[in-house]
Amino acid sequence: MSLFELPIVTSGPAARCASGGCATGGCTSGGCSSGSAERASETSRREFLKTATTMTLGAMSLTLLPGAMAGDEVPAAALHPGGPAANKPMYGFLIDTTKCTGAGKCLTACRVENGVPEGQARTWVERYVHFKDGRVEVDLVPEIGYAASGEPQPAAEDVLRAYFVPKLCNQCVDAPCNQVCPVHASIKSPEGIELVDTDRCIGCGYCVQACPYGIRYMNHETNVADKCNWCYHRVMRNEQPACVEACPTGARVFGRVDDPESEISKRLATLPTSVLKQHLGTLPLTRYVGLTDEVT
Amino acid sequence: MTSFNDTRHLWALGAFLAAVGLVGMVVRRELVPDDFGRQGPYRASALADVAARPSLFQADATCHACHEEVQHERAGKPHEAVRCAHCHGHGVEHVATARRAAEDPSVSLPPAAPWDGDFLTKLDLYVTKDRATCLACHTAVVGMPADFKKIDVAVHLEEQGASEPLAKDTCFECHGGHDTAP
Incomplete structure (x- = not known):
């Protein structure tokens, strides 16, 4: 009996039987008994396909799994992107929107420090203006500041309230950008900071799409993904990130949250803070003071 | 079978x-x-x-390591939180040259250039008494915290009876430099 002589069941009670639906009553009219022969051959073919698929996938996974052939011990904490690994410092970032004056000093500092091309940014500052007629307008703080840019400003008498919201990487514990990378160029460092391996990145841009905060971008000079990494190179030398170092008003605070004596720990202990887009469940490490519902 | x-x-x-x-x-x-x-x-x-990326943005501590007198001048003043880099540029080349000069006496430190009015990327060192550097922060902009000091230059100069209201260094005549008083 060749493959082509097998009865191909496409409809009728037997088809329902083959897919496990007999118990629902579809076969009680006698269709099952007449189709029992077909069912037997159908089942053996399904069994064969199941076994073959399992074995193929199993064999493939052996060659694809990272580290499966390397024989190295992989610490479980490093594999699970749930915050810092054991014995590693835990960093945090706090943005106090009530202190930001929109001078834009952090923007230049970041650009210089990280060589960010003109027209792109690792961090930016949004301004939310609530007008008395109910409108809310959002614009971006120019890097040279509003005063030097000469941009027309809304009339102060029309404004109910306004505030600046600096944006930077949230270093999500459950980072969507990390999960989508097809070449493992997205790195969750042992300290919990999300990095880009620029040597491995193929520039596909999946991570740029995946970040719900729009932090990642394709660097148009290097053609690989780039993102705010809290100035990882500075942090590893016990220095502050460039934007924090540049902020004259203390709107950006960086430090170790596992040290109760650090400024960020003291502020986190006394101020009500929240995170951006909490409903997405990405567990951001960057926390904000003074967020409103309009800020996303 | x-x-x-x-x-x-x-x-x-x-x-x-x-x-x-x-x-x-x-x-x-x-x-x-x-x-x-x-x-x-x-x-x-x-x-x-x-x-391995180098740290480019100079913290004040780096500047104060050599310019100790400036640190004392600024200590406890309202503008202590303003960074050296905000008025003097990022000084990356200056610091690199200074470190070379410390080891090799033949290397000389060029004096700081005058500010060319560009707020953006500045890797070298400059000196400025341009009031634009003050107004970059103190110009009233919608969204600033209420308790942040905002200056309307025209009004302020008229109030103070400034002799040369159009001079670029007009702020520094009254408020000083490193020891800027409120």
């Missing part, structure tokens, strides 16, 4: 699969970095690669 006589096919299939597996292993060995997966699902040495 028919006996199973397709053994040759099985051997051929087995050989084919073994060849595919062998090629796969070789390709994987070539493509996957040696240190991949050592710390996590990534190239372990990438962490050091990222961390």
Whole structure:
């Protein structure tokens, strides 16, 4: 009996039987008994396909799994992107929107420090203006500041309230950008900071799409993904990130949250803070003071 | 009853699969970095690669290491939180040259250039008494915190009876430089 002589069941009670639906009553009219022969051959073919698929996938996974052939011990904490690994410092970032004056000093500092091309940014500052007629307008703080840019400003008498919201990487514990990378160029460092391996990145841009905060971008000079990494190179030398170092008003605070004596720990202990887009469940490490519902 | 006589096919299939597996292993060995997966699902040495980037933005402490008198001038003043880099540029080249000069006496430190009015990327050092540097922060902008000091230059100069209201260094005449009073 060749493959082509097998009865191909496409409809009728037997088809329902083959897919496990007999118990629902579809076969009680006698269709099952007449189709029992077909069912037997159908089942053996399904069994064969199941076994073959399992074995193929199993064999493939052996060659694809990272580290499966390397024989190295992989610490479980490093594999699970749930915050810092054991014995590693835990960093945090706090943005106090009530202190930001929109001078834009952090923007230049970041650009210089990280060589960010003109027209792109690792961090930016949004301004939310609530007008008395109910409108809310959002614009971006120019890097040279509003005063030097000469941009027309809304009339102060029309404004109910306004505030600046600096944006930077949230270093999500459950980072969507990390999960989508097809070449493992997205790195969750042992300290919990999300990095880009620029040597491995193929520039596909999946991570740029995946970040719900729009932090990642394709660097148009290097053609690989780039993102705010809290100035990882500075942090590893016990220095502050460039934007924090540049902020004259203390709107950006960086430090170790596992040290109760650090400024960020003291502020986190006394101020009500929240995170951006909490409903997405990405567990951001960057926390904000003074967020409103309009800020996303 | 028919006996199973397709053994040759099985051997051929087995050989084919073994060849595919062998090629796969070789390709994987070539493509996957040696240190991949050592710390996590990534190239372990990438962490050091990222961390190797030089720190360019100079913290005030770097400047104060040589310019101690400025640190004393600024200590406790309202503008202590303003960074050296905000008025003097990022001074990356200046610091690098100063470090070279400390080891090699033949290296000389060029004096700071005057500010060219560009707020953006400045890797060298400059001096300025341009009021634009003051107004970059103190111009009233919608959204500033209520308790932040805002200056309307025209109004302020008229109130103070400034002799040369159009002079670029007009702020520094009354407010000083490093020891800027409110």
